[in-house]
Amino acid sequence: MRIAARLVIGLTVTALAGLFGQAASGPPAFEVASLKPANPQDSVIGLFTYPGGRITVTLYTLEMLLEEAFDIQAFQLSGGPRWMHDDRYDIVAKPPASSKSGKANPPYPKAPPNDEQRQMLQTLLVDRFQLKFHRETREGPVYLLLKGNNQLNLQDARNKDDYPWAGSLGGGAISGNGIAGTNISMPLLATRLSRYLERPVLDQTGLKGSFDFKVAYQSDDPHPDIVSSILTSVQGLGLKLEAARGPVETIVIDHAEKPSGN
DSSP, X not given: OHXXXXXXXXXXXXXXXXXXXXXXXXXXXXXXXXXXEOOTTOOOOEEEEOGGGOEEEEEEEHHHHHHHHHTOOGXXXXXXXXGGGTOEEEEEEEOOTTSSGGGOOOSSTTSOOOHHHHHHHHHHHHHHSOOEEEEEXXXXXXXXXXXXXXXXOOEEOSOTTSOOEEEOTTSSSOOSSEEEEEEEEHHHHHHHHHHHHTSOEEEOSOOOSEEEEEEEOOOSOSSOOHHXXXXXXXXXXXXXXXXXXXXXXXXXXXXXXXXXXX
């Protein structure tokens, strides 16, 4: 009986130690992080990733940081103070060397943060902005990216090491003159299009791999409607966008405070 009792106690202590050890470790967090108001003279806006997991952010609002941290678009955010859309910040952060991200070696600085780095950004926002939030899944308007009736106008990507990109013919953001892409998969194209269409785009093409493409769109309107241009341009790829209803994940901001700095 005593042996059995000792065994039970030993197992219980081990289980509790494991539980509290896990709780004590907490969510992933940067080892070192500097956050300060952005220099208004800076001209580069972006989030950049480097070998060793280091991240730098310039001229980002809290809204933009939330989009990166949760891998969502602006229309998936709800609530929050007005200043989160206006005040801009710079961040330099480095993960622990022992973390998975500490061994990261992104192929280019504009490569998006990995899942662990996004979780570290969430932890940083909770700590520095006193962020409180909850998630909701709401039914709302979505687009389905599907194969169309025409022949596909997609070429297998020539260089699989190129930065995955989709935008205008001139190389910038989609502006209404057509659409071009380099080494981009259909799920990633759907994500990029959702930013312009302001609703989720769900890839249902069934197409695997990554592609290069270019389709010109001509309009007599000097300021063409972006949504109409995208719908027409996608048809030129042999695809189509179909309006539907579906689940929309939303991050609801319950509380946020301006950070005091480092």
